[in-house]
Amino acid sequence: MTEAVIETKELRKSYFLGKEEVPVLHGIDFVLPQGQYGAIMGPSGSGKSTMLNILGCLDRPTKGECWIAGRDTAKLTENELADLRCRDIGFVFQAFNLLPRLTLEQNIELPLQYLGMPKKERRKRVAEAMERLGLGERGRHLPNEVSGGQKQRAAIARALVKHPALLLADEPTGNLDSTTTEEVLQIFDELQNEGNTILIITHESDVACRARLEWHIRDGNISTIRGA
Amino acid sequence: MAGIATNSWRLPLDLALREVASHRMRSSISAFAVFLGVAAFLVMTSFSRGMEAQNSKMFLQMGGAEVVTVETMQAKDPNEEMLFAKSPGLHLADFTALKKRVPQVEMILPQISSSLHFRIGGRHVRGMAIAQAWDNFDVYNYSFDTTEEVNKENWDNGAAIALVGSRVAEDLQKTSGKVIGQELSMESGGRVKVVGLLKTTTKFDRRSMEIDVPLKWLLRELGTANPVVSSSSVKVRDIKELPAAVIALKAELLSLHRGVPDADVTTNEDLMKESQQTIEVMALVTGIISAIALISGGVGILNILFASLASRIRDLGVQKALGATPRLVFRQVFMEALIVSGTGGLLGCLTGLLPSLIAKNALPFQPVLSSVDILKGVAMALGVGIGAGLLPALKASKLDPVEAMRA
Numbered sequence: 083m084t085e086a087v088i089e090t091k092e093l094r095k096s097y098f099l100g101k102e103e104v105p106v107l108h109g110i111d112f113v114l115p116q117g118q119y120g121a122i123m124g125p126s127g128s129g130k131s132t133m134l135n136i137l138g139c140l141d142r143p144t145k146g147e148c149w150i151a152g153r154d155t156a157k158l159t160e161n162e163l164a165d166l167r168c169r170d171i172g173f174v175f176q177a178f179n180l181l182p183r184l185t186l187e188q189n190i191e192l193p194l195q196y197l198g199m200p201k202k203e204r205r206k207r208v209a210e211a212m213e214r215l216g217l218g219e220r221g222r223h224l225p226n227e228v229s230g231g232q233k234q235r236a237a238i239a240r241a242l243v244k245h246p247a248l249l250l251a252d253e254p255t256g257n258l259d260s261t262t263t264e265e266v267l268q269i270f271d272e273l274q275n276e277g278n279t280i281l282i283i284t285h286e287s288d289v290a291c292r293a294r295l296e297w298h299i300r301d302g303n304i305s306t307i308r309g310a
Numbered sequence: 311m312a313g314i315a316t317n318s319w320r321l322p323l324d325l326a327l328r329e330v331a332s333h334r335m336r337s338s339i340s341a342f343a344v345f346l347g348v349a350a351f352l353v354m355t356s357f358s359r360g361m362e363a364q365n366s367k368m369f370l371q372m373g374g375a376e377v378v379t380v381e382t383m384q385a386k387d388p389n390e391e392m393l394f395a396k397s398p399g400l401h402l403a404d405f406t407a408l409k410k411r412v413p414q415v416e417m418i419l420p421q422i423s424s425s426l427h428f429r430i431g432g433r434h435v436r437g438m439a440i441a442q443a444w445d446n447f448d449v450y451n452y453s454f455d456t457t458e459e460v461n462k463e464n465w466d467n468g469a470a471i472a473l474v475g476s477r478v479a480e481d482l483q484k485t486s487g488k489v490i491g492q493e494l495s496m497e498s499g500g501r502v503k504v505v506g507l508l509k510t511t512t513k514f515d516r517r518s519m520e521i522d523v524p525l526k527w528l529l530r531e532l533g534t535a536n537p538v539v540s541s542s543s544v545k546v547r548d549i550k551e552l553p554a555a556v557i558a559l560k561a562e563l564l565s566l567h568r569g570v571p572d573a574d575v576t577t578n579e580d581l582m583k584e585s586q587q588t589i590e591v592m593a594l595v596t597g598i599i600s601a602i603a604l605i606s607g608g609v610g611i612l613n614i615l616f617a618s619l620a621s622r623i624r625d626l627g628v629q630k631a632l633g634a635t636p637r638l639v640f641r642q643v644f645m646e647a648l649i650v651s652g653t654g655g656l657l658g659c660l661t662g663l664l665p666s667l668i669a670k671n672a673l674p675f676q677p678v679l680s681s682v683d684i685l686k687g688v689a690m691a692l693g694v695g696i697g698a699g700l701l702p703a704l705k706a707s708k709l710d711p712v713e714a715m716r717a
Contacts, residue, residue: 183328196633
């Protein structure tokens, strides 16, 4: 059986408003096998962002287990979580989240610098990622000098450049027009075909339907639409 | 693959440099305040040290701690004026009497400088003329170059000769075309011939303006063996006897002046203390000015960092999401503070060094800076950076990435 990149067991998350506990995720069991392309779809307030934060090791569950790339994130320290994000998770955000003072090339290189990779290898990987995402001529531009589509391509390149175990995309087409959305989804299709593990969080059904696996999340509960 | 770069300094330095460069104006103003603080500290420290060194030199020129000066006091009001009128005043003979009556006095150092002026032709020679005995040269550490034999015997016998300082010599050279051999005349007609030059360290040395003539020559010219003097000195045998000597001298002067306290006795130590106090006050004022400038710099840096954090809290959240550890974020923000304060400090150190490098002949003293002073300046600048950078860096390192990215 294929190894799971994400596996949650009875995953629960609650927030506290004063002394009142507000449960957001109600015991979610979820598995994303390696090399699969999955999508979690849900409306606003369904708990999908909370789910993304926990799966992306940006937050911890209140109860239950969350295994990412073979490690139980509930038991990791802050530095170990940072290490896991750095090595194994590539984020693609709705708002691109490129650092405005760095060029596209430098933005893509940054995760490799966090990994302490030698400069020569960094340059090679950055060149490959830029080539792969069709950003050849735009490397030395600042984010505010390029289009939304190019920003998102750079963000995908930044996520991919370290060869992560998991590519986690949060509404990756939310700020793009329909043509660019199609381009980006095409890139995700290609990445999946190359064997990358991808999980997209979205509220758009036409984005979710591009994935091979699909779940719906509503009121903190998850249901499988298309399973493995 | 190499390990996560938690121990890297280069990456946070690179990011910090970009951030500082993106706020050039704000960063420059804060760096300028640090620059002012460090430069003021170093310049004034170099001045204080230079003045202290100058004081030590002057102390030797004043004969050291064993020399005591007796001088006529100025009346402060009409009543005191009436009282002082009853005294015969300070005369040269008083010093001979003091030598006899006060056992602690080893030697007298008679000196007359008031109302002593020289001319060449009809022109007044600028300078401070002093008539003194040969022994004074030894006690006051004089040294000179002469073209003909000048010794204790012919000096104390009242030879018509003079020694002049460098600025007087320059003046003579300009006006008459020669120094050595030049004759100077008093209004009464007496003449002396310049036979040598006093050695001085800088043009600001008090001795560069002196015209020294033998005391006995002057007494002969004045036609009296006991002229009025405004001040003169005696040398005490032993420094340990100085307090007793001062008391005895005051008592004898009262006795010689019919009980009128019109002459004061001051030690060189008193004068040095006064001078030292002035330097200390100057150092204190400098310290306060430097501290204010440095605190302003620190507050400026703190302000920049907090404003900068507020405006890029999202970017820091993204960095954390991408794998930046709290330590890396801490270093990045902390280094921004160090870059600003370090730049200001470095420029401050260079400026602080300038007076000691270029002011050799522009000031009455040579400003002096030691490597320890420079290190203190660097430490002050870095201290400001550390003090101002710590809190924002801690705050940034503890940012919750989820909250930060929502900002």
